[in-house]
Amino acid sequence: MLDGPAVVEMFKPGGSRTFQEYSTVVFIPYIESQLEYRSRLDLVWDCYLKSGSLKATVRCNHGKGIRRRVTASGPLPSNWQNFLRNSDNKEELFSFLSEQLVVKESKQLVLTVPPRKDTANLAPCNHEEADTRMMVHAADALECGHR
Template identity: 85%
Template sequence: MGTANSFLKSAHATRTRRGQRITAATLNILQHKAYGKYTEDAQSDGHEPLEFGVWCQQRAECCPQFQYWATTLNLEQIRCNRGKGIRRRVTASGPLPSNWQNFLRNSDNKEELFSFLLEQVMQLFVKESKQLVVTDKKQVLTVPPRKDTANLAPCNHEEADTRMLVHAADALECGHRRILIRTVDTDVVILAVGLANERSEVLDEIWLTFGTGKNRRYIAAHQIAKALGPEK
């Protein structure tokens, strides 16, 4: 199990990740305070207190709230142990990373890679009667150029799931009534159902291509929203 300091001092993080680490640090402090109280009570009753790890396991088995704490802390410790990865420059002529997992551990690598890919896509996109809209950090880029991007800019969403729904909502404002989103994230499915429920007056269909390979399937978020009803 990690410590509060290890969670707060680990590698570079976005504001969202920083918030998660502060939560983990707080839970870690609460967990150790609870164990300290248990130890005092056990000793005052003449009992030998359990070791910290054993006590945590027993508490998790009998208390759902404590199990949530323990799971959150374990996941955060796994993230911290992944490390930051080596910083590498991303260029068109540069070699591909030999270890993509290690490359993507570095947030700067990911940001530069995404910006590079967006630039390449913008240059290659030449389809007539189609429009490409991408967000690069807070900046909104469109091909062909679009005058009004007020629904998108500045885009300060750090997480990809909510950023996808910002694009979907913008598409509705532009008059599109059928939307397709490709994702492997169940959070996006839930958000899409919420959007279908809230914007049913201007949205006919919102589909999700969910999963990869043989496990890929289409999910009709608008049908789920209709079945659940607005009160859900």
């Protein structure tokens, strides 16, 4: 089980110039290495609620960061940390990276091998932070017979 935002924080873009290059050269190889010997890998992202968010105030206090659209050919920001301060940036980045994994790996998020058809145990989940959402995924993994 991986905390997606923590992975993004841990693996900075390095020499990548575009979001596609970051995905292909940095992010996907790490996820593939984690999938290599596992029957299931849950990659859990933060989920930013539009209303009733307890974390919205905390995010505002961290600063807004500069808004940048996330597209495959879009240039990476020169200040990765500032880019990640903006919730809209992170939401788009997490969605983009998930789409890249689904297309490249032909696996579904929650990444499972084989792909899951029934994800009822995972929904609804109203936790915003990946680190607490992971508990729902852990319970589901146990329910499916994983250790």
